[in-house]
Amino acid sequence: MKVINNKQCVRCINDKTVRRIRFNSEGLCSHCTCYDKYKSVLKDREHLKELFHKKISGDGDYAYDAAVGFSGGKDSTYVLYKLVKEYKLKVKAYTLDNGFMSREAKEKINRIVSELGVEHEYVVYDNTLLKEAYKRIVSKYLSPCIACSFLGYAAMINYASRVNARVGIHGRSTYQMFRGLSDSSTDIFRYLLDAGLCEDQPDLDKLYGKIIEQLDRHIDKKLANDIKNTLLADAKKNGYRDFLAYFLYHPYDHREIVSFLEKNTSWKAEKESEHFDCLIHHGALYLKDTVARRSHLMPEYSVMINEGIITKEEALLKMNEKVDPETAKRELKALCEYADINYNWMMLKAKIYSKRWW
Structure with missing residues (x-):
């Protein structure tokens, strides 16, 4: 694949901050070209x-x-x-x-x-x-x-x-x-x-x-x-x-799944429907966002674009969603205490990694 100096894929929102990403001569990223190989089968x-x-x-x-x-x-x-x-x-x-x-x-x-x-x-x-x-x-x-x-x-x-x-x-x-x-x-x-x-x-x-x-x-x-x-x-x-x-x-549709469950079972999204099961989810996301210097979920949003779930503009808006830093800090300190990790050292390393990843 010919590599050119694209900042962002012409179809999705993946950019050069995604590890090992490549762009072809048309400006399409290697994630999109890979998805295209599966697309006809998936449909x-x-x-x-x-x-x-x-x-x-x-x-x-x-x-x-x-x-x-x-x-x-x-x-x-x-x-x-x-x-x-x-x-x-x-x-x-x-x-x-x-x-x-x-x-x-x-x-x-x-x-x-x-x-x-x-x-x-x-x-x-x-x-x-x-x-x-x-x-x-x-x-x-x-x-x-x-x-x-x-x-x-x-x-x-x-x-x-x-x-x-x-x-x-x-x-x-x-x-x-x-x-x-x-x-x-x-x-x-x-x-x-x-x-x-x-x-x-x-x-x-x-x-x-x-x-x-x-x-x-x-x-x-x-x-x-x-x-x-x-x-x-x-x-x-x-x-x-x-x-x-x-x-x-089987087809995947977030809204239809929630609607189906609330109609047919006692399952309810009382707090938040995504990753409510993990007590350190926000901390983990914050840590990964710190290293990436942008939302770690960028590649997932890009798949959603390929799936026709959201538009590129909607995905870019989602990229602005932030994790509450105080919640993240509390959860990450709980992780560090459990696993015997120095919290300050971990966060310093995350900042250093963010400057040498790409």
């Missing part, structure tokens, strides 16, 4: 629905049709409802406790699984491993979300094997799945998306081998081995299972 809803049915069906002696990650948020609640009520699947739901789960999330989780009559389990990490992951990864990448993701993906991949479910299913939105994808991306969702769209059953050992390589590449060897040995033991013993993105096969 063929009839085919995607048939493919999803194929992925969740077939022979085999399984205890459950699906293991479903459930945070109590709107997306995972919607996915759980659809799988149980419309697809009539036997589901085992589980919730990963990242150490900062809100009371509201637990209340919603317990209430919804009771309403739907679904078996549910809280997956609690080893506390020493959890603290070590936060300390090492936040110290290196200045993002608690990366620590949570590494632990979470390992635990989710493992869980379906542990309970003998045919597949694992998650409810990440299209924006979240595609935010890191570009022609030069090593985002693990590239591997999962390609496998999810494949007509044939993917080679799961090869697929998860690539994902585990990312773990080895991005964190120190001891922590990587601790995560693999602790959180992937059942998958290694019993074999990997497909890990499907519900919203890869």
Whole structure:
């Protein structure tokens, strides 16, 4: 791809502050050109629905049709409802406790699984491993979300094997799945998306081998081995299972999901519908915004533009939304106390990183 000195993509709002971004001779960014490669497939809803049915069906002696990650948020609640009520699947739901789960999330989780009559389990990490992951990864990448993701993906991949479910299913939105994808991306969702769209059953050992390589590449060897040995033991013993993105096969509309849930369940957006489940979400976002010197959500807004959800002008307005600094400070200090990180050192490093990232 020919690189030119564009400040911002001609289609979306991604600019040169996005890591590893490239622009072609027409001024289109590498995220948009990557999205275009998937666009025709993503718009063929009839085919995607048939493919999803194929992925969740077939022979085999399984205890459950699906293991479903459930945070109590709107997306995972919607996915759980659809799988149980419309697809009539036997589901085992589980919730990963990242150490900062809100009371509201637990209340919603317990209430919804009771309403739907679904078996549910809280997956609690080893506390020493959890603290070590936060300390090492936040110290290196200045993002608690990366620590949570590494632990979470390992635990989710493992869980379906542990309970003998045919597949694992998650409810990440299209924006979240595609935010890191570009022609030069090593985002693990590239591997999962390609496998999810494949007509044939993917080679799961090869697929998860690539994902585990990312773990080895991005964190120190001891922590990587601790995560693999602790959180992937059942998958290694019993074999990997497909890990499907519900919203890869079904349309995603924020407003419709909230409206549907409020009409068909007791789920309500009492406080805020986005990430209410995490007690350090605002702090994490503030930290990432500090490093990026702009909203960390820029790539997600750009996916929304490609999806036709918002206009470029609306996305630029969203970029002006700020996290309350006092709320962020309080949450980040709670993280630092938990993981034994020096708060002042962390914020100084964030400011230094913001000047050397690009």
